[in-house]
Amino acid sequence: MVGVSVPSYGESMQIRAVDHPLAAARLTTLRDETTGNAAFRGALSDLTQMLIYEALIGAPVTEVPITTPVVATTGVKLASPPLLVPVLRAGLGMVEQAHAMVPEANVGFVGIARNEETREPVPYLESLPDDLTGQPVFVLDPMLATGGSMLHTIELLVSRKATDITAVCVVAAPEGVAALENSGYPVRLVTAAIDDGLNEVAYITPGLGDAGDRQFGPR
């Protein structure tokens, strides 16, 4: 973990859960062990669209003058498009769709593997802008399990002065949610499900298995 000192925001973390039959149906596809890699990637992409939609509800917009084929009028654009940060490997399956939803967004990358013995995050890649002052950031990682990878990523962002961070996750475990809440970092969570908990090897249950393997095959 990166040693950074940030103010605690002292509020309970905002959690938004996508509550829609289509989201529930795509999540069912992801959970089903008979779903193959290609169908898994498709359902993950669809669900990412819904999560990004949810994450941007209420986002500030700027008015822009436009002319329709009929008349001059006023439209809007996002005032501050979020920096999209997929956490490799599993977050790769979310970034294309998130970018399609917010084409003007910049994209950073964080790579974190998991030590299967200690279950500790093992960072191997960091490609982020140096200064994130005033920049909203969406961290894309399908699984919020122990919260170790997400916290490492948030610490990288906070050390670059980010103060507006959204964790965009398909499935969260209560342990991961608690880790974010207790961190005191300026983060909110958008997810499609908060599952029962972690099993003895820190997989989310019922969960959907290894989100990286299910997209790309075993390492």
Ligand code: URA
């Ligand atoms: N990472 C995954 O891909 N799945 C889990 O259940 C937990 C961590």
